[in-house]
Amino acid sequence: MSFTTASVHPNLQPRLPQSSSVESMFQSILQQMGQTHQQIADLRHECAELRLANQSLERQVRDGLQYGFHTSRTGTPGFMTPAPPSPQLRPKVSPFLTANNVIPNSLPPLSGGGHEYITHYRPSPLGDNALTTFSTGNREIPGFYVVIPAGGAGTRLWPLSREGHPKFLLDLTLKGRSLIQATWDRLIPLASPSRTTVVAGPAHIKPIQDQLPHLTPSNIFCEPGPKDSMAAIGLAAAVLEKRDPDAIIGSFAADHMISGDDAFLSAVAEAVEVAKRDYLVTIGIAPSHPSTGFGYIRLGEKLNQDGVPNARLVSSFxxxxxxxxxxxxxxxxxxxxxAGMFVTKATVLLDLLEEYKPEMAQGLRKIAEVWDDDASREAALRDIWPGLEKIPIDNAVAEPAASQGRVAVVPATFGWDDVGDFSSLADLLPAEANQPRILGDAHLVLTEQVAGGIVVPGSGRLITCLGVDDLVIVDMPDTLLVTTRARSQEVKRLVKKTKDAGWKQLL
Known part of the structure; x- marks a missing residue:
C-alpha cells in the first residue's frame, strides 16, 4: 500500500525538520564518516604489516630452499616458530666461522699486497640507501686498536650461561670456538695481537687468557666491578690514549656473531676513515625484520666527503x-x-665524555696515568672506580653527541646476531627438518612428533619429548629450564626469582 501527498489529511502532512535537527543529523553523519575513515586507515596499516610479515616469511622460505633446508634458517617451519629476533645469519658463508681452530694470520689476505686494492659492493636491502663501492687495502689497518668489552652474565641464556662462565666463553654454535674466540679470529687481522685489547672483570681474566693464549697480558684491562659499557670502553680509551695519542679505537662486543667478512671489513675500514675526521662513528646493521629486541639508528644526511661514500650523520638513536x-x-x-659498535679516536671519545660526563672522564684519565705501575693502579682503581657512574655509552656520549651532529654511521649489510636468547641461538644451530635443534650430544635426545625448539642435554642424561613444539629445554647437572621459544626473552625474570629464592649458587 502506498500514499500520495494529495491523499493524506492535511493534519497528517509530514513536518519539515527544524534547522537545528538538520545540523545535528549532518554532524552525526560527519562523525560516522570520520570513524569510518579511521577504521579504514587502521585496516590499511594492518594490511601493510601483514604484507611485511608475508614478505619476510616468503624470504625465509626462499632462503631455506636455497640452503637446502625446509625452514627459514635451519629447519623449523616458519609457521611453527616465532619470527627470529635477529637478522639472517648464515655462518657457512663466513670463513671466520669454521670448524677448525684456524690461526687468524693464516686467513687469505684480501689483496696481494703493495698497492693492489679490492673493491666490495654490497647492495643494501633498504632501497634508497644502497651502498656504494668502498676500497680497502690489506686487512691490517694502521693505527687502529681493537677493544673487546667482555662483560655481562647473559641472563637470557641461563642456566647455560652463568656469572662465572658467561656466554662469551661458550661454544654456542658447535664450531669449536667460543664466542670470544670467534670475535678474536674476526678482528685480529685488522689490528694484530699487539693492538687488540680486552676489558673484563676479575672473575673472567683467567678463562679469557686460557682461551686467547696470544692475547698480550698488558692488553687485558681488568675492571674491578661492572659499570656498564661507558666505563669499560672509556677505561680502554684512556689507557690507549696514554700509549698512543693518535690511537683510533673500535669497540666490538665479545658475544656477538658476524658473517660476511668482506662487508664487515669494508664497514670497519670506512668507519676508521670517518673517525679520522673527529666523528664518533657507529656501524648500522641492515634490519631483516621489524625486531623489538634491538635499538635503532635513524639515518641522517650523507656526509658527502671524499673517501667515505656510505657514511651518514646519525639523526637520532x-x-x-x-x-x-x-x-x-x-x-x-x-x-x-x-649493534653497539663504535669507532673513534680515543682522544675524541674522552673529550666528548669530558663535555657530557666530566667526572667520569677525569677519573678514567687519572687511572690511565698510573696504569703501568701495579701498586698505583690498584690504589687508583680502589679510590676512583666505585664512584664512576654506571651508564651505557649510548646514553653517556652517543645520544647527546648525535643531537649536535657529531656522530656518524656507516650502513652495513653483513649478517649479525647478538645471540641474545635461546630463540636466536636455535636459529644458529643445524637441525633435521621438523626437529628441534640440539646443543650438545644428539644421542641424548629422543623425540617423537616434535617440531622446532632447542634442547641442551647438559646433564648427560637422556631427554625424551613427545608431541611438543617449539620448547626450550636446558638440562644442566644442577637445574632444569623448560620454556617456549616465544617467551625465551623472559628467562631473565626467572634468574631474578632464582636469586630472590636464595639459589645464588645456581647463578
Missing amino acids: KEKPDARTAAAYISTGKYRWN
Whole structure:
C-alpha cells in the first residue's frame, strides 16, 4: 500500500525538520564518516604489516630452499616458530666461522699486497640507501686498536650461561670456538695481537687468557666491578690514549656473531676513515625484520666527503620499540639496527665524555696515568672506580653527541646476531627438518612428533619429548629450564626469582 501527498489529511502532512535537527543529523553523519575513515586507515596499516610479515616469511622460505633446508634458517617451519629476533645469519658463508681452530694470520689476505686494492659492493636491502663501492687495502689497518668489552652474565641464556662462565666463553654454535674466540679470529687481522685489547672483570681474566693464549697480558684491562659499557670502553680509551695519542679505537662486543667478512671489513675500514675526521662513528646493521629486541639508528644526511661514500650523520638513536613502531621504522627505509659498535679516536671519545660526563672522564684519565705501575693502579682503581657512574655509552656520549651532529654511521649489510636468547641461538644451530635443534650430544635426545625448539642435554642424561613444539629445554647437572621459544626473552625474570629464592649458587 502506498500514499500520495494529495491523499493524506492535511493534519497528517509530514513536518519539515527544524534547522537545528538538520545540523545535528549532518554532524552525526560527519562523525560516522570520520570513524569510518579511521577504521579504514587502521585496516590499511594492518594490511601493510601483514604484507611485511608475508614478505619476510616468503624470504625465509626462499632462503631455506636455497640452503637446502625446509625452514627459514635451519629447519623449523616458519609457521611453527616465532619470527627470529635477529637478522639472517648464515655462518657457512663466513670463513671466520669454521670448524677448525684456524690461526687468524693464516686467513687469505684480501689483496696481494703493495698497492693492489679490492673493491666490495654490497647492495643494501633498504632501497634508497644502497651502498656504494668502498676500497680497502690489506686487512691490517694502521693505527687502529681493537677493544673487546667482555662483560655481562647473559641472563637470557641461563642456566647455560652463568656469572662465572658467561656466554662469551661458550661454544654456542658447535664450531669449536667460543664466542670470544670467534670475535678474536674476526678482528685480529685488522689490528694484530699487539693492538687488540680486552676489558673484563676479575672473575673472567683467567678463562679469557686460557682461551686467547696470544692475547698480550698488558692488553687485558681488568675492571674491578661492572659499570656498564661507558666505563669499560672509556677505561680502554684512556689507557690507549696514554700509549698512543693518535690511537683510533673500535669497540666490538665479545658475544656477538658476524658473517660476511668482506662487508664487515669494508664497514670497519670506512668507519676508521670517518673517525679520522673527529666523528664518533657507529656501524648500522641492515634490519631483516621489524625486531623489538634491538635499538635503532635513524639515518641522517650523507656526509658527502671524499673517501667515505656510505657514511651518514646519525639523526637520532631510538630505544627498543614495540612491534608496530618497529614496522613503521622499517617501512621508511631510514633506520638501522644499533649493534653497539663504535669507532673513534680515543682522544675524541674522552673529550666528548669530558663535555657530557666530566667526572667520569677525569677519573678514567687519572687511572690511565698510573696504569703501568701495579701498586698505583690498584690504589687508583680502589679510590676512583666505585664512584664512576654506571651508564651505557649510548646514553653517556652517543645520544647527546648525535643531537649536535657529531656522530656518524656507516650502513652495513653483513649478517649479525647478538645471540641474545635461546630463540636466536636455535636459529644458529643445524637441525633435521621438523626437529628441534640440539646443543650438545644428539644421542641424548629422543623425540617423537616434535617440531622446532632447542634442547641442551647438559646433564648427560637422556631427554625424551613427545608431541611438543617449539620448547626450550636446558638440562644442566644442577637445574632444569623448560620454556617456549616465544617467551625465551623472559628467562631473565626467572634468574631474578632464582636469586630472590636464595639459589645464588645456581647463578
